[in-house]
Amino acid sequence: MFIINCPYCGERDQTEFSCGGEAHIERPKQPTELSDDQWAEYLFMRKNIKGIQFERWNHIHGCRKWFNVVRDTSNDKIHAVYKMGERPPVK
Amino acid sequence: MSNNLRINKNNFIDHTVRISFKFNGKKLFGYKGDTLASALLANNIHLVGRSFKYHRPRGIMTCGSEEPNAIVQVGNDPALTDPNVRATEIELYEGLEAFSQNCWPSVNFDIGGINNLLSPLLPAGFYYKTFMWPASFWEKYEFFIRHSAGLGKSPTKPDQDLYDHQYVHCDVLVIGGGISGILSAKLSAEKGLNTMLIDDKNYLGGSTIYQDDDIFRIDNETSNVWLKNQIEELKKKPNLTIKNRTSVAAFHGYNYLLARENLTDHLSGNERKEKIRQRLLKIRAKKVVIATGAIERPLIFSNNDRPGIILSSSIKKYIDYYGVKTGESISLFTNNDSAYETAISLNKSGVKVKVIIDIRENSNSILSQKIEKTGIKILRGYTITNTDGYKRINSIEVMKLSKDGGSVVGNKITYKCDCLGISGGWTPMVHLFTQSGGKLKFRNNDNVFIPDENKTPSEQISVGSSNGDFELDDVINNTVKNIKIFLGLDKNNYENLDIKCSKEKQKRNIWLLPSNKPISKTKPFLDFQNDSTAKDVKLALREGFKSIEHVKRYTTTGMGTDQGKLSNMHALGIIADTTGTNMGELGTTTFRPPYTPLTFGAIVGRNVGEFFDHTRRTAIHDWHVENKAEFENVGQWKRPWYFPKNGETMYQAVQRESKAARESAGILDASTLGKIDIQGEDASEFLNRVYTNAWSKLSIGKCRYGLMLNEDGMVYDDGVTTRLGENHYIMTTTTGGAANVLSKLEDYLQTEWPELNVYLTTVTDQYSTMSICGPNSKKIIKKIIPSLDLSDESFPHMSFKNSKIDNVNCRIMRISFTGEHSYEINVQSNYAKDVWERCIEAGKEFNITPYGTETMHLLRAEKGFIITGQDTDGTLTPSDLQMDWIIGKKKYDFIGKRSLYRSDTIREDRKQLVGLLTDDPKEVLEEGAQLVESLEKPIDMLGHVTSSYFSPNLNKSIALAIVRSGKKLKGKKLIVPMENKNINVTITDTVFYDKENKRLNA
Structure with a gap:
């Protein structure tokens, strides 16, 4: 059960948050111009890394803000937390 | 009451307070401070249960939470009875009633004992192998298998006890109140850190608190006296919380731990009233000190499971702490020095130690020298090959070990005894460390898995014997040294203590001790609770199971309520020996929470009954109640389902409501x-x-x-x-x-x-x-x-x-x-x-x-309006619902637009929403019923009914369904096969009523 440092509220228990899967998958600006394969890539394909992973989290039982988390899935260490729209910190 | 097994010599048991209790209906007495196990032993009762598979008589084997055999049913109130409780952990209270489990009609005469005679026919995987064929017979087997499965009896009525949850935050959490835990807590508290000390017993001090022999001295006091003074000082620290009778169940990431605090299980029925029974502590600690100690290993030899065979260190605790002799004539069997400590305690208390069988060829520590002076017979380089006695051990057979330990030589010697202490060395309790994600390393010289300090996932440290230190001086010195670094301490008073103790010098370990008989004729038990033997493990290996995790599941070794605390190391050792693998490479099975079983009550706390989930009521709810509405749960909401009048059924009420809404006025x-x-x-x-x-x-x-x-x-x-x-x-x-x-x-x-x-x-x-x-x-x-x-x-x-x-x-x-x-x-x-x-x-x-809601559903179904979640299930597009009109084709984009013309979503044979009319207008379909075209096998399932009602306004049955290629099938006849009949239906438009929408403006 991790402690997540919400960029808006500070450290809170994991039970206050929900995970929204892989981060930095931008919705295509012009979906109609994509082939089925390109759209499927956006829609379905997600990484499932053992190691450093970039994730979206939502402080759903708190400020309800979305933000990004850099987490090592092998040991649950959180290396960075940053707001939506910000660039991911360099590893 | 026979009290000749009691000795009066310590202050742990209050001999002035006599407590009466019942075991299997028989009234017995013990004293304040006893556990059920110590009180039974004082009454010379060793046989407490039957084993799971073979129904062999089993007795008390340990004195703690690792107990595999002495698990009992406490109480017989249908709401409060508690199954699978370890007799070694139940504190005696006035009126306690306990019963043996897994035996019928009684523990002394158990019909299931026949399984013991059949045991050659019941190898590992017996059930898997036997009940495979013919497949159709499974239903017949199942009844009998289910009956013989399980140990205790579950309560049949709701639990009336109160349980609580509490959040705890601390700087340092120390788990274990033995000597290393006490020292750690003291150093932490003296540094001014907010500290919590947890121990599962009702006292502090672990096994040192009753170690009064003058071989073990700290600063010129015997170790028990020294430690007692430390505890007195510790209790005065204002920034320290001590939680006794509390067991840490789980150690999760980020130092989040769950612990169960027992608050009333040691009290009599009257004292319990209105009190919280157990509290689940949800602890977030900045730093954690694991000082959970070690448990003694048994030795694996034929018939090592008889009542009266007890871990050697437990015999010592029963005599030194509880003042209870576990027998009048005790033999000890060991591969290390621990049994000598027990022999010294027994000797001091006047209990005859018949013989000590030590598999080592020699031993010259201070402890063994002291034993030699007492004149107790020691057989070095010997092993026990068999034991005798059905409901209580009465003799042992001893033979000399060969040089390599692989076989026995010479003649067998038989010794009479009524109790046998066994010691196979010590296993550090690394469960919590590994639960938290820590990795273990294997120490070859004494065959222990210990925490790898380089693979520790959070701010935590393991100290004392849970870290593999077994001698008093190592325990103290390493604890003080490591805690000093861990907590960043300056100099302290414990760095130069004068410590005297015995040091073990010789080691020898044989995981499966040899016998003069072929292994097939022996019964060397590994997992006492699940009745798996060394033979089963070897069989599993012969049958091709290689991974320890597979062997565990196939033989069920380590899968009882004790989670194999005693058996796992030997199973690993035997696998390593048999396959020629190094144990360190083999690794261990996974340690999973909880460390000891938790009650469901502690897990759910107050979240039961109306507190299980939120109930949402509308502002008009009271009116609905006054007007006799029946309610339906919709998520957390209570919604009026229908309003029956004058004893109407739901059907009658809904027919009336639906007609009224169309004929005059309805309100929802x-x-x-x-x-x-x-x-x-x-x-x-x-x-x-x-x-x-x-x-x-x-x-x-x-x-x-x-x-x-x-x-x-x-x-x-x-x-x-x-x-x-x-x-x-x-x-x-x-x-x-x-x-x-x-x-x-x-x-x-x-x-x-x-x-x-x-x-x-x-x-x-x-x-x-x-x-x-x-x-x-x-x-x-x-x-x-x-x-x-x-x-x-x-x-x-x-x-x-x-x-x-x-x-x-x-x-x-x-x-x-x-x-x-x-x-x-x-x-x-x-x-x-x-x-x-x-x-x-x-x-x-x-x-x-x-x-x-029911009438609302009926009225909208007449109009063919969908209910998302009822007529849809997350696999239907607007086009599948025949709602193409709602798609803004000119819109550049909206959520999901691009997916509407993926190759899969434009298939014409997708399932699509249609209306259904039954050929017999009185016949109402069941929601969920399957739709087929023909009854010829193999039957192709075309879809299913999603909504179905009898429409009073149309005076016929109507339904919505999703059907493969449904849009093209209007007018087609399909069949709804039910258990007793087949119903003929016709696919129609989804709108049944007022197709022109005239009534909207009526």
């Missing part, structure tokens, strides 16, 4: 529908992107139905949204989808479209909604708000007006989910009941009929 509490207030200059553009249809041109004061998709093109939610102002909308969602829709919209706003200036606020609870429908609805609204212009020109279908009822603002929408002329009144919730009652009063002359 629709407050549970989700309501989201949408504001901001980009609100229209936002709606354009989330709904499939166009929103930019919706003028102020107008309402529009919208369908929301997932990005995969599947229908997600629907509802009517009203434009209240230039940049102001109110969106309604389904009752169940409200929270998710809000979250989804927020997600898009925050992450994909941050450029949109839009604010979302949930107002579901702030507004209540009542829907009045039927040809007389207009007259009723007119009576309530005479000033409101209700003409079709001023207030047409799909429009909205602000109004007032007295001084109360309300929003009135002319929208319809029934196909009738209808109005929805939205008011602030605290006025809702009053407005509702006015509607009822005003509607009296029109026989206004309150209706619930």
Whole structure:
């Protein structure tokens, strides 16, 4: 059960948050111009890394803000937390 | 009461307080401070249960939480009885009643004992192998197998006890109140850190607190006296909390731990009343010190499971702590020095130690020298090959070990004894360390897995024997040294203590001791609770199981309620020996929480009954109750289901309500529908992107139905949204989808479209909604708000007006989910009941009929309106629902648009929504029933019924269904095969009633 440092509220228990899967998958600006394969890539394909992973989290039982988390899935260490729209910190 | 097994010599047991208890119906006595196990042993009762598979007689084997055999049923109250409780952990209280488990008719004569004779026929995997064939017989086998499975009896009535949860935050959590835990807690508290010390016993001090032999001295005091003084000082520390009778169950990441505190299990029935039984502590600690100690290993030899065979260190505790002799003539069997400590304690208490059998060729520690002086016979380089005695051990057979330990030589010697102490060395309790994600390393010289300090996942440290230190000086010195670094301490008083102790010098380990008989003729038990033997493990290896995890599951070794605390190391050792692998490479099985079993009560705490989940009630709920509504749970909401009158059945009530709504007027509490207030200059553009249809041109004061998709093109939610102002909308969602829709919209706003200036606020609870429908609805609204212009020109279908009822603002929408002329009144919730009652009063002359969700479902089904979640299941596109009209084809984009022409979503043979009419109009289909074209096998399933009702307005049965290629099958005959009959149906249009929508303006 991790402690997540919400960029808006500070450290809170994991039970206050929900995970929204892989981060930095931008919705295509012009979906109609994509082939089925390109759209499927956006829609379905997600990484499932053992190691450093970039994730979206939502402080759903708190400020309800979305933000990004850099987490090592092998040991649950959180290396960075940053707001939506910000660039991911360099590893 | 035979009390000749009691010796009066210590202050742990209060001999002035006699306690009576019952075991298997027999009244017995013990003293305050006893456990059930120590009291039974004092009464010379060793046989307490039968083993799981072979029903062999089993006795008390340990004195702690690792006990595999002495598990009992406590109490016989159907609500409070507690199965599988370890007799070694139950503190004796007045009136305690305990029963043996897994035996019938009694522990002394158990019919299941026949399994012991059949044991050659019951190898590992017996059930898997035997009950495979013929497959159709499984139903017959199952009954008998289920009957013989399981140990204790579950309570049959709801638990009346109170349980609690508590959050705990501390700087340092110390787990274990033995000498290393006491030292750690003391150093932490002296540094001024907020410290919590947890121990599962009712006293502190571990095994050192009763170690009074002068071989073990600290600063010129015997170790027990020294430690007692330390504990007295420790208890005075203001920044230290001590939790006794508390067991840490789980150690999760980020130093989050769960511990169960027993508050009343040691009290008599009267003292328990009104008190909380157990408390689950949810602990977040900055640093954790694991000082959980080690447990002694048994030795694996034939018939090592008889009552009277006890771990050597437990015999020592029974005599030194409880003052109970476990026998009159005790033999000891060991591979290390621990048994000598037991021999010294027994000798001092005047108990005859018959013989010590030590598998080592020699031993010359201080301990063994002291034993030699007492004249106790020691057989070095010997092993026990067999034991005898059915319900209690009465003799042992001893033979000399060969040099390599692989076999026995010479003649066998038989010794009589009524108790045998066994010691196979020590296993550090690394469970919590590995639960937290820590990795172990293997120490070859004494065969232990210990925490790898380089692979520790969080701010934690293991000290004492849980870290592999077994000698008193190592325990103290290493604990002090490591805690000093861990907590960043300066100099302290414990760094130069004068410690005297014995040091073990010789080691020898044989995982499976040899016998003069072939292994097939022996019974060397590994896992006492699950009755698996070394033979089973070897069989599993011969049958090709290699991984320790597979061997464990195949043989069930280590899968009892004790989780193999005693057996796992030997199973590993035997696998390593048999396969020629190094144990370190083999690794261990996974240690999973809980460390000891938790009650369900502790897990759920107060979240039972009405507190299990929130209950949401509308502002009009009380009126529904007064008017005898039956309620339906919709998510957390209580919604009126139907309003039976004069003993009507649900069917009768719904038929009446449905007719009234179409013939005159009906009223529905629709407050549970989700309501989201949408504001901001980009609100229209936002709606354009989330709904499939166009929103930019919706003028102020107008309402529009919208369908929301997932990005995969599947229908997600629907509802009517009203434009209240230039940049102001109110969106309604389904009752169940409200929270998710809000979250989804927020997600898009925050992450994909941050450029949109839009604010979302949930107002579901702030507004209540009542829907009045039927040809007389207009007259009723007119009576309530005479000033409101209700003409079709001023207030047409799909429009909205602000109004007032007295001084109360309300929003009135002319929208319809029934196909009738209808109005929805939205008011602030605290006025809702009053407005509702006015509607009822005003509607009296029109026989206004309150209706619930069932009638609502029926009326909308007559009109072919879908209910998302009932007619849809996340696999249907708007086109599948025959709702192509709602897709804004000219719109550049909306959520899910691109998915609507993926190769899969444009297939024509997708499942599609259709209407169904039964050939027999009286026949009502079952929702969920399958649809097929022909009954010829193999039968092709074409789809299923999603909604089905008897329509009183059409006087026939109607249904909605999803059917493969359904759109093309209009008029086609299908069959609904049921258990007793086949029902013929015809595919129709989805709209059954008022296809021209004339009634909307009626």
